[in-house]
Amino acid sequence: MLDFKLPSLGSDMDEGTLLEWKVKPGDPVKKGQVVAVVDTSKAAVDVEIWSPGRVHELLVEIGEKIPVGTVLMTVLEPGETAPPPAERKAVPAAGRRRISPAARKHAESLSVDVEKLAGSGPGGAVTLADVDRAAAARPAEKPPAAAIRQAEMRRAIAAAMGRSKREIPHYYLSETVPMARAQDWLTQANAGRPLSARLLMAAVQLKAVAAALKKYPEMNGFFRDGAFQPAAAAHIGVAISLRQGGLIAPAIHDVGDKTLDEVMGDLADLVKRVRSGSLKSSEMSDPTITVTNLGDQGVEAVYGVIYPPQVALVGFGRIAPRPWADNGALAVMPTVTASLAADHRVSDGHRGALFLAKLRECLQAPENL
Amino acid sequence: MRTSYREALRQALHEALSDDPRVFLMGEDVGRYGGAYAVSKGFYDEFGPERIRDTPLSELGFVGAGIGAALGGMRPIVEVMTVNFSLLALDQIVNAAAVLRHMSGGQFSVPLVIRMATGAGRQLAAQHSHSLENWYAHIPGIRVLAPATVGDARGMLAPALADPDPVVIFEHAQLYNLEGELPADWRCGIRRAAVRRPGSQVTVVTYGGCLPKAMAAAERLAAEGIEAEVIDLRVLRPLDMETVMDSVRKTHRVLVVDEGWKSGSLAGEILARIAEDGFYDLDAPPRRLCSVEVPTPYARHLEEAALPQAEQIAAAVREMLNA
Numbered sequence: 001m002l003d004f005k006l007p008s009l010g011s012d013m014d015e016g017t018l019l020e021w022k023v024k025p026g027d028p029v030k031k032g033q034v035v036a037v038v039d040t041s042k043a044a045v046d047v048e049i050w051s052p053g054r055v056h057e058l059l060v061e062i063g064e065k066i067p068v069g070t071v072l073m074t075v076l077e078p079g080e081t082a083p084p085p086a087e088r089k090a091v092p093a094a095g096r097r098r099i100s101p102a103a104r105k106h107a108e109s110l111s112v113d114v115e116k117l118a119g120s121g122p123g124g125a126v127t128l129a130d131v132d133r134a135a136a137a138r139p140a141e142k143p144p145a146a147a148i149r150q151a152e153m154r155r156a157i158a159a160a161m162g163r164s165k166r167e168i169p170h171y172y173l174s175e176t177v178p179m180a181r182a183q184d185w186l187t188q189a190n191a192g193r194p195l196s197a198r199l200l201m202a203a204v205q206l207k208a209v210a211a212a213l214k215k216y217p218e219m220n221g222f223f224r225d226g227a228f229q230p231a232a233a234a235h236i237g238v239a240i241s242l243r244q245g246g247l248i249a250p251a252i253h254d255v256g257d258k259t260l261d262e263v264m265g266d267l268a269d270l271v272k273r274v275r276s277g278s279l280k281s282s283e284m285s286d287p288t289i290t291v292t293n294l295g296d297q298g299v300e301a302v303y304g305v306i307y308p309p310q311v312a313l314v315g316f317g318r319i320a321p322r323p324w325a326d327n328g329a330l331a332v333m334p335t336v337t338a339s340l341a342a343d344h345r346v347s348d349g350h351r352g353a354l355f356l357a358k359l360r361e362c363l364q365a366p367e368n369l
Numbered sequence: 370m371r372t373s374y375r376e377a378l379r380q381a382l383h384e385a386l387s388d389d390p391r392v393f394l395m396g397e398d399v400g401r402y403g404g405a406y407a408v409s410k411g412f413y414d415e416f417g418p419e420r421i422r423d424t425p426l427s428e429l430g431f432v433g434a435g436i437g438a439a440l441g442g443m444r445p446i447v448e449v450m451t452v453n454f455s456l457l458a459l460d461q462i463v464n465a466a467a468v469l470r471h472m473s474g475g476q477f478s479v480p481l482v483i484r485m486a487t488g489a490g491r492q493l494a495a496q497h498s499h500s501l502e503n504w505y506a507h508i509p510g511i512r513v514l515a516p517a518t519v520g521d522a523r524g525m526l527a528p529a530l531a532d533p534d535p536v537v538i539f540e541h542a543q544l545y546n547l548e549g550e551l552p553a554d555w556r557c558g559i560r561r562a563a564v565r566r567p568g569s570q571v572t573v574v575t576y577g578g579c580l581p582k583a584m585a586a587a588e589r590l591a592a593e594g595i596e597a598e599v600i601d602l603r604v605l606r607p608l609d610m611e612t613v614m615d616s617v618r619k620t621h622r623v624l625v626v627d628e629g630w631k632s633g634s635l636a637g638e639i640l641a642r643i644a645e646d647g648f649y650d651l652d653a654p655p656r657r658l659c660s661v662e663v664p665t666p667y668a669r670h671l672e673e674a675a676l677p678q679a680e681q682i683a684a685a686v687r688e689m690l691n692a
Contacts, residue, residue: 102621102652121653122691128621128652 001080002051003071006038009047009284012160013040015067018060019116022046027055029075034280036072041152042248043274047281053077063118098125110135153246164308168223169344172303175356177363179319179334185366201319202293203264207369208362209291209314210234210256216355218347219312219340220288228311228346233257237287237307238267240274248274249290249307250283260369294318301337311343312352314359374547377522377555378408378540382446385530386416389444392530393420395431396448396484405450406486406545432458432483436466436535439481444530449485451493452501452539459504466535467510478533482526488578488628489665489676490543498665498672500628502577503635505537506605512536513606514559517580519549521603524557532559539605541578541628559604562612568598571686572616574639575626576602579677583626586682597686605635610642617643621652622689626677631659653689658682 006016016038023035034046035055053075060072076082099107099114103126107114112134114126121127164170182204190198213220213234221230234256237249252258252266273279292304293316302315317337324333338359342352362369372380385392394409394416400423403410413421424431428449435447449455455462466479489498505513512532516522522540529536536559565580566587575583580601587597598616602608617623623643627636636657643655661675686692 100621100652101649105649120691122688125653 002075004073006070008068009045012156016040017065023055041156044277045279103128103131107131161305164305170341171344173352174339176335177338177360182363182366199264211362212358222309224309231288235286235288237290239292251287304341311346313341315339370551372551374522375545377519381526391444394446395422428458432461439479446482451497452487467508479535480533481535482529484538486542487539488541494667495664502539514538515577517577520552520555523555528559543578562609563601565601566599568596570596571622572598572620573624574600579626582679585679589683617647618650623655626658630662
């Protein structure tokens with residue numbers, strides 16, 4: 001029997017609150033299946049399981065705040081049968097939750113989600129008083145709830161970035177990259193496509209980063225326990241700013257092995273889900289490098305702070321026509337400033353420079369990405 | 370004025386006998402002996418043997434005679450010593466008094482009042498300690514009253530006599546010595562239940578001999594900060610569910626205290642009606658506290674253990690509130 005524990009959904013996460021179970025005892029689970037939703041200080045995250053089996057017992061109740069590493073449930077491995085009941089721990093009485101009829105009706109009229117309330121009545125039943133408390137807490141909490149979440153996110157960012165600047169000796173490099181070829185190629189590639197299937201430069205840039213990482217793997221991975229652990233695949237964290245403030249950088253998996261179209265699809269999907277707050281646990285914990293792209297609204301260049309335990313962050317500024325010396329003459333060229341913030345414990349400026357040069361080169365041949 | 374339940378009953382009977390020549394009292398030992406519970410003490414001398422009639426030990430016979438007198442225009446008050454003896458007269462009450470208006474197409478009415486003592490708590494053992502009010506509350510065609518206060522003991526007889534149909538009045542044996550304040554205006558109706566103590570957190574519905582226990586429990590609970598509303602049903606048939614439901618809609622919790630046995634009890638009927646009409650108002654499972662389902666014991670400590678008591682009422686309320 002396997003213990004399924006609450007994974008760390010980012011280096012800044014110590015605990016989470018269980019919002020929802022997506023499985024119940026007896027359900028078969030397969031690799032990658034979402035089994036629960038956990039609220040971190042940053043977002044509600046879908047937690048995935050990585051071993052197939054059958055759910056045996058759920059050990060955490062909805063609404064409980066639990067530290068990372070807590071056993072959330074036990075899972076029977078394929079072929080394994082449930083242990084005899086004598087060995088089992090006491091299971092809370094199965095069946096419908098105890099919610100008084102009056103509480104249920106009252107909750108409905110107040111639009112309170114009665115299933116998420118903790119019960120204070122006999123046998124843990126949810127009572128009118130519980131609903132009233134939840135409703136009373138709500139208006140006072142609604143505008144402040146967003147404020148609290150923002151404050152929590154601010155704290156999470158502060159903790160991660162503070163740790164980064166304390167622990168990681170950053171070095172910074174930048175390179176101006178001509179983008180005429182990439183833009184022309186993109187215009188051509190998009191010419192025959194419907195609006196919904198058009199590619200964005202951001203996806204092209206991600207593919208270029210993944211291609212450069214293949215040659216310079218010391219930018220891709222984690223620095224843990226005093227040593228660099230290179231990552232086999234490029235799971236690129238994409239920094240996405242949130243409307244209500246703060247940012248989050250979930251991963252697009254295996255960017256190197258995906259086609260440009262796939263990366264584009266993943267990017268669009270990810271942005272949509274970040275806004276709706278439904279991210280998967282693997283997306284939160286897996287990024288091996290982060291790319292921050294200021295886009296059209298941004299400034300010329302960005303020198304980022306590495307998200308620990310990653311070892312590098314690539315930044316792209318705004319693509320804009322700028323003066324460009326070409327064959328001894330001054331011309332106008334669309335350019336972008338690509339920057340690298342890297343961990344000096346893992347790589348040196350020389351290798352970082354080669355990485356940026358490779359990135360520039362990759363962006364000159366977008367058709368090969 | 371402070372008076373006893375027994376004295377209040379006596380005054381009510383005295384008034385009825387004095388005011389209406391059609392009224393007479395009939396039953397075992399009501400005359401020369403003054404009544405098994407001494408309610409009619411002195412009446413025999415005052416009103417004479419024609420109106421205070423001692424009967425043979427035949428409930429079937431004298432209850433039937435009472436029905437006949439009522440049909441003939443009199444206003445008889447028949448005293449059956451205790452509810453267990455009334456079982457001998459069930460055929461007259463259930464199969465004659467209760468149905469004659471219906472079977473005569475409204476031509477006959479039976480303006481009969483039957484009084485009887487009920488309930489345990491006086492060490493009268495298994496044969497004289499029943500609480501069978503619900504047997505009568507089951508029968509259409511009769512009205513069933515349970516005066517539980519000095520005021521109701523004084524006030525209920527007059528409207529019962531004025532009712533053109535049979536009325537059965539249950540006097541709980543433990544209440545005769547109860548002392549209380551007789552309200553200046555003790556006149557009352559026989560249709561509505563009464564809120565004896567207002568409260569906001571739980572409704573305790575009871576009647577008869579359990580009312581003082583429920584009031585004592587509410588007092589104790591109030592000291593703990595729990596506000597229980599106590600409802601005295603007063604009228605066991607037809608039930609005034611409006612008063613009960615108004616209270617349940619306010620408190621959302623209900624405990625029915627009934628000295629009857631739980632199986633087939635009046636408490637069961639009340640809970641069923643609350644569940645039917647007030648399901649969505651309930652914030653806790655409705656509960657009953659009834660007598661232990663054994664023949665009532667003779668030994669005092671066992672008898673006390675078999676009956677609902679104030680501490681059990683308070684404990685049940687605490688459980689319902691998770692307090």
